[in-house]
Amino acid sequence: MTSTEVAADGFFTAVLAHPDRPALIGPGELGFGERRRVTFGELRARANQVSNGLRDLGLVRGDVVAAMVRNDSTYFELVLATGQIGLYLVPINTHLAPAEAAYIVRDSDAKVLVAHADLAAELGPLVQHRFAVAGEAPGWSSYEGFGGSAEDPADRSSGVIMGYTSGTTGRPRGVKRPLPDLTPERLAAMTTGLSRMSGLVSGEGTHLVTSPLYHAAPGSYAMSALHLGHTVVVHERFDAEATLRDIERYRVTSSHMVPTHFHRMLRLPAAVRERYDLSSLRTLVHAGAPCPVEVKRQMIEWVGPILWEYLGATEGMVSTVGSPEWLARPGTVGRPFPGFVVKLLDDTGAEVPVGEAGTIYFGGSGTFEYHNDPDKTRAGRAHGLPTVGDIGRFDEDGYLYLLDRRTDLILSGGVNIYSAEIEQHLITHPSVSDVAVIGVPDPEWGQSVLAMVQPADPAMVGEDLADELAAYCKDGLASYKRPRRYEFRSDFPRSAAGKLLRRELRDEYGR
Template sequence: CTPPAPPGRPKGVQRRLTGRPPGVIAQAMADSVAPFGFQPDDGVHLVVAPLYHAAPSYFSLSALHLGHTIVWRRKFDAEATLRAIEQHRVTDSHFVPIHFVRLLRLPAEVRGRYDLSSLRTLIHAGAPCPVEVKQHMMDWLGPIVWEYLGATEGLVSMIDPQGWLRRPGTVGRPLPGLTVKLLDDDGREVTPGEAGTIYYDAPGDPFEYHNDPAKTRANRIGDLHTVGDLGRFDSDGYLYLLDRRTDLILTGGVNVYPAEVEQHLLTQPAVADAAVIGVPDAEWGQSVIAIVQPASAPSPDLARQLLDHCAAGLASFKRPRRIEFRTDFPRTATGKLLRRQLREEFAG
């Protein structure tokens, strides 16, 4: 598999062939999605992202091995997705958080027009999901929204709907048998509540980056590896995803996590989408700016309204210094934000 590398150059994850018969592998894939509520011979799986990406490919193939019908949409469209769920009686699907945001932005009368009662499981991953967004999805569809943290390199944790409702924002506890540690920049393990880079092992499933031994070495400490995600543990061992290390903003010596600011901006009804980046600043090192896609034509005072909204809910050092508007955002085909392109565009 070839996930996108943070700098933009694809990195191939290469694993050893297991030698197991295809039927055994197929059964293992089918068994792996059972914890998410997938049922054999009784389901319709909706694909809303390209199948060349690891997650939609894996979940759709696993559903196929369970005997599910697969419905594939070439491009995500919010209302068309609801129409497909009703038409095909979809039971399960895999989303990323921006899909949730776009579904929730549909007018209530549009969302209420479709029968979604066939849905049993919605799975999401790929980026930190705003607590308010996921809560609204639960309020709308019921406790059917599952979450996991993982990458092509391996799965880290998962959380069922009931567990998330008890601890909003968590991505769950590490999977059984998996070693997960949060390390600081010196490789020391941090204490609960502190932010650290998420490192984890791959027991029985070693990998390397294809033709890139330097990359293979660079993301490892001992038997543990990282994809660059930052997180924190609570006192009970539940993991919370903060952001990507490469997206972290350092302003005046203080860390700002773009995802937190974006999540706050998305609670403002005038915001359809938001991206927060750090740009060079002679005094502060970096300053925080927010790029916003308005839900409709922006009023002359929308920037001031958004700055006031941030002032009401964010610490002063986290607040954007300015607001820029954009009609859309550069994203991968699976909906992941290409923040690097925005940094290049607004660096000046």
């Protein structure tokens, strides 16, 4: 059996074919520009140590491990370790405020929490078993010193990730799927479908990570590449020129990005862009925010017709499209995944005719429930299909076009931000009588956050109040959720029933 054939069954089979090949490169520098490397064999041994260590703590199938870790080998170790002993892994955004992260840890019923040491120091004793990465934190054990035997754990069974996504109320909810009755190898092979559809093949290849791994899309795509036997090059954060440099340096064959990354690379001077050889690239996948047609067209002209786009959410996948199809139908997000069901329904639950707008309902990624929220689970379904509230239309050939995202959702740099969450924080400030938060066009981020405030005292309007509100948000909200701008109003457009007409505000500000 060749290494290409073995890699088709996932990491734990691929490692048998090439234990000494690099599985991970980066993110740290070792001097002379050399980046840290972890071989497939070393990663397997460490994943086994963590699996057996979790078993030694008493964790059993169905238990939960939470991880608030940055882009390094820890993420991959935890996904592989929990994924072979039937546990749920909950990745947590490292930019969340401590109270926001604490809510997710408690709501998920996590029994173990792993966090980088500087983040751990702010989290406190949320669970009994706490492990700090890359440093010390009072009351936390060392993650590097944690683990059991490096041998394969007994009674292996598949575990999955339970990602947290915010609803329209801004309250995060875990998207929980049943644990599959499959071997870890079989599940790994099944989860590489999107990667294979977009051109990745089993065997040798190099995947570049430029986005936070705690986000569902870049994390799952990186794991998929690893399961196909590819080396994964990990960046701590996106840097446009560093991305081009490492594509050339490591002969990168694939990457997953968001339109903001495209925008930043295209802004580089032509002399810089032409300095690097990108000919190794075979697949460039993007999602996470609407991509301006002209930006995507320029990317295809630059790197070739290798861009793949998909529409999806933590709840499931909807559609995908390659470059040739997109060039023939600019703006489409493609056709439904093979074997998937996508329906566009009106407010009565009836399917809308071709060409008309409807709410997108989809199915095919398996069943799920929102953890600890049966009401939300029931409310977001019709005809047995879930929705996240996106609005779209089909053309006569079955290609889907996204018309609007979730009603109150702000998409900034590929990150979902919910207006209600920011409004709920600002309304508690004593100087705020009423508030509305929307996303406004931003040439770099796609959208940025605008807070419109009706002050309790009209005489307070001015820069001092804006600065005070900015400081208030700094204490209670993650950095990416904080408004970039504050404007003051005497009132807001509302319906006869008193409901805020947010669409009128968006129209007013040119969304």
